[in-house]
Amino acid sequence: MDAAVAGQQSRRRIRPPEPLVMAAAPPTPAAFRCPISLEVMRSPVSLPTGATYDRASIQRWLDSGHRTCPATRLPLASTDLVPNLLLRRLIHLHAATLPPSPSPEQVLSQLAAADGEPAAAEKAVRSLAAKIAPEKGKRASVASAVAADLDSAVPALLSFAKGGAGADARVDAVRILATVAPELVAYLTGDGKEKPGRVSMAVEALAAVLSADGVAEEAKDAVVVTLVAEDLGRIATTLLGAGSNGAAVLEAILTLPAADADAKTAIADRPELFPDLVRILRDAASPAAIRCMAAAVQVRGRPARASMVRAGAIPALALAVAAAPTAAAESALRLLAEAARCGDGKAAIAADAAEVAAAVMGRMIRVGPAGREAAVVALWLSCCAGGGERRMREAVASAPEAVGKLLVVMQGDCAPTTSRMAGELLRAVRLEQERKGMAASYDSRTIHVMPY
Template sequence: MDALVAGQQARRRIRPPEPLVMAASPTTPAAFKCPISLEVMRSPVSLPTGATYDRASIQRWLDSGHRTCPATRLPLASTDLVPNLLLRRLIHLHAATLPPSPSPEEALSQLAASHGEPAAAEKAVRSLAAKIAPEKGKQASVASAVAADLDSTVPALLSFAKGGAGTDARVDAVRILATVAPEMVPYLTRDGTEKRGRVKMAVEAMAAVLSAGGVSEDAKKALITVLVAGDLGRVVATLLAAGPTGVVVLEAILTSPVPDADRRWSEPVQCPRSRWPWRPRPRPRRSRR
């Protein structure tokens, strides 16, 4: 019985805490910043070497195949990540002394007005990303703010995702795009001369979301579910006409674990301007030796 209680307590101690929501500040102590991203740690965790990193940054380091500590360069006896609760508490106390972060609408206005100023754009993106997950209400507020003016906010986020200063900040921009990507699916099936620019914007955003490593699988599945739920023939035709970025989206649909995606993809679909149903070519099977 004592062993069972001890095991439960141990599991509670090592359970990953909810990510910390905090934007960077000039007064932020260096110890609060991740050695990899140089940003304030949202969920500080320690390696066996004693070095502490933000969970998302060190996890990407480990997932890429590294088995050394980035700071000390020492080999890792274990890749277990232990939450640094004391440091997290100190970061929380420091965050309480900072001015409130801007609302999603204010951050988007700052992003739109930051042309030629990468630091200002990154600050706005970081502020928006800090409001995404795990609280669904906060994520919905960001999605609502972006969706209110897709034609200006999405190009700004795409531009930053392609040329932002830091890798983590660029991933944050794509994570923000993921909150509204499903709402851009109707652009792929609309008629009209004004749709061309919107189709290009929508396909680029979807390709960025589906190919990014920092976007959750749930967000990718949600986008693919919406893509295959409507007029699949027109969606396929539009993606094929979009060039390489459209191919990225099509490949994501083909390899998706979403059950309905596999079923709909195997059905013949009627392409626009064609009298004959078109069936996607089946994926080649590897021969067994």
């Protein structure tokens, strides 16, 4: 056998090594998951109907007054919960076959490495959020892991929360941010020597936590308590300098019950509050600035209303009524109605009569019932109450389709008081039109009722 043939036989006998394949974790049987929470049960208990649930989930169901089985909808002859010991043993045996879960630090590393890979990032965020459930007892370890590298972890979580992931995953990212609220608040009370962007990062994260619908009220209350326990004056100044996100945080302090009345009053009485909120509203068309103004007026009433008018809020609110999303426009309409309740506010509205009338009349039938009522109140106070302001009556009478829109409101589903105000406005508009020699009727073909 020559050397060439021997070499070929040798190459045929040598096989490359088989790739290492990790054994996949066994799937979790559906019977191990609670029908209510869809999580693996920790303490399975059975109802008389035979259905099994996690004790915490079914107890909440019963405590809320239900007396039926959630799965079968059958009435319960008894609410006794019988421990399902066999199922609990099987769940424990299954858990022993699972690979150990990664630590919070490892999950954060996975999140950082998943930049540009939404699926991998979502998996990392959901894994980390699962560790902060109260029954896990690991909230402190998650907070410690995030706090150890705030400068990279917080932006990654914020980016994910604002990205294209599913709603549940975005809420999970915000819930993780809530665990490090005290560390974020510390950036707001620093000596001003923090790294560039740290304060804005902290404010954006706090705003995300306090504005998210899926974050528990207890978590939001804890953030507010941390905020008001610090140097509230310095924090308010920092928040007002942080734009729309800062306004959102201030709104939460003014509205959530965790802050006491003294703290809310201290914020509402700050002389720079309304001037800064007006600036934010003009610069960013910020719905949060409108809501913060409304919260301050709710807290302090007449003094805050006067401060709002003096700060030049009327033109900015008129622009918001015309161009903001529906919810923000309704809030702006309510603030205009509040301003019209005082002499200075009525005069300020009359000074910008053309802009205010055009904005309010143009949006009146393109908002919901609460917004329409606020629009009518603002116009009635400006045009009719106490003799009204002539400039506002002229401006409303000159607004396109004013008569038709007021008729739409009167004939719609509104409160009797609103209907009466709209009727008085209609008479004032018709008289003004007759005085000016304008057409006293309207062409119904020109009325376009927009959807709410």
